[in-house]
Amino acid sequence: MEKPAGSNPSDWVDRHGDYLFRYAMLRLRDRSTAEDLVQETFLAAFKDRASFSGNSSEATWLVGILKHKIADHFRRQAREAPLEDGDLREQSDPSPFDGSGHWAKGPTDWGGNPADLYREKKFLDQLTKCLSGLSPNHANAFTLREIEGEDTREICKVLNISETNLWVILHRARMQLRRCLETHWFNKSTGEES
Amino acid sequence: MFSCKDVTRLVSESMDHSLPLGKRIGVRVHLLMCKFCARYERQLIVIREAVRHLAATVEKPGETLSEEAKERIRKSLRNP
Numbered sequence: 463m464e465k466p467a468g469s470n471p472s473d474w475v476d477r478h479g480d481y482l483f484r485y486a487m488l489r490l491r492d493r494s495t496a497e498d499l500v501q502e503t504f505l506a507a508f509k510d511r512a513s514f515s516g517n518s519s520e521a522t523w524l525v526g527i528l529k530h531k532i533a534d535h536f537r538r539q540a541r542e543a544p545l546e547d548g549d550l551r552e553q554s555d556p557s558p559f560d561g562s563g564h565w566a567k568g569p570t571d572w573g574g575n576p577a578d579l580y581r582e583k584k585f586l587d588q589l590t591k592c593l594s595g596l597s598p599n600h601a602n603a604f605t606l607r608e609i610e611g612e613d614t615r616e617i618c619k620v621l622n623i624s625e626t627n628l629w630v631i632l633h634r635a636r637m638q639l640r641r642c643l644e645t646h647w648f649n650k651s652t653g654e655e656s
Numbered sequence: 657m658f659s660c661k662d663v664t665r666l667v668s669e670s671m672d673h674s675l676p677l678g679k680r681i682g683v684r685v686h687l688l689m690c691k692f693c694a695r696y697e698r699q700l701i702v703i704r705e706a707v708r709h710l711a712a713t714v715e716k717p718g719e720t721l722s723e724e725a726k727e728r729i730r731k732s733l734r735n736p
Contacts, residue, residue, distance in 0.1 A: 471733055475726050483721040484714040497725040504729055508736050563659025568692030569699055576702045580709040589706055607672065608707045614672050625673075633668035636700050643703070 468514045468523075474504055478524055485525060489532050489605050491594045499535060503528040529610070533620055536602045540621045549599050550630050558641075569640070572648045585647060592642035596635055603628060604635040658682050663693045667700060 469477060482503060486496035506527050507514075514523050560566045579585050593601060599621070606617045618628055658666065663686045666679055675683065687694045721729075 472730070474733065475721075475729050479726055479729065480717075480720040481714065483725075484719055487719060488711065488714055497721065500721065501725075501729045501732060504733055505736055508733055559659075559661040563661035565660050565692045569695045571695065572699060572702065576705060579702070580706055586706070586710045586713060589703075589710055608704060609711050629669045629672060630665075632672060633665050636668050636671075636703065637664065639703055640696070640699050 468511060468516065468520045471504075471508050471511065474507070474524075478521055481521060482524060482528055486528060486532065488590070489609060490535065491590075491601065495535065499528065499531045502531050506531070533606075536606065536620050537622075539598060539602060540623075543598065545599055545623060545627065545631075549597060549634075550627060551634075558637075570644060570649060572644070588643065588647050589639075592639050592646065595642060596638060600631055600635040600638070603631045604639070607632055658686050660686075660690060660693050663687070663690070664696055667693070667697045671700065671704065 479500065482500045483496055486499050487493065490496045490499065503524060507524055510527075514520065518526075558566055593604070596604065603617060603621060606612045606620060607614070612620075614625055614628055618625055621628070623631075663683055666675060666683050667687075669675060670680070670683065674680070687697060
């Protein structure tokens with residue numbers, strides 16, 4: 463019999479566990495769900511370990527399995543908590559626009575150099591927090607689009623919604639994230655640092 | 657003419673698929689004249705880039721599985 467290409471499954475948790483966990487956490491925003499899906503990933507990989515060819519790295523192979531588990535989870539969530547009117551309302555409260563559709567209060571100047579921002583861990587932590595503040599339907603759609611980079615047709619299949627609804631949801635999610643970052647990062651006066 | 661409210665929606669939509677020519681031109685013309693909407697578009701692009709950087713952080717050390725979870729998973733792999 464041919465020797466399997468990958469490492470011994472008993473080493474998997476130590477080799478790949480934390481990486482897979484971080485990968486899942488970013489997308490699921492919930493510790494226990496992330497742990498469960500990492501466990502399911504290892505078990506599925508174990509049952510199917512003969513399929514690992516060694517053409518890709520073992521980590522890449524495992525992430526591929528985890529990605530499917532995450533999409534399945536989103537599918538399940540979409541079935542259990544379908545879209546509500548609130549998810550599709552075009553503007554959150556309070557609307558940033560006046561009655562004629564002009565900015566009531568425009569976006570503030572964020573200043574600085576975005577390239578520096580991306581390296582700042584505290585900023586990325588704040589972004590994670592803002593992402594967690596979205597409703598699950600909004601956060602899942604945004605995650606599939608911006609973190610996974612899926613195209614909209616694929617996302618509509620996973621979430622079982624129309625493209626028009628998806629565009630509304632992504633618009634709402636971006637608008638809310640923008641406002642959250644503005645409030646909790648850019649407009650935070652230096653006096654109230656915590 | 658598009659309002660700012662319309663333009664913010666269309667700017668977001670244009671990040672997901674390409675808009676029909678008429679809308680695309682309407683949005684561009686508005687953005688040339690409207691400081692706030694132009695800023696809004698730039699900030700959405702900053703957010704998109706920031707999310708890419710955030711996604712790359714999973715490659716680096718950071719949060720870890722709890723010891724309990726690791727032990728539970730090791731056990732399940734021993735008796736699958």
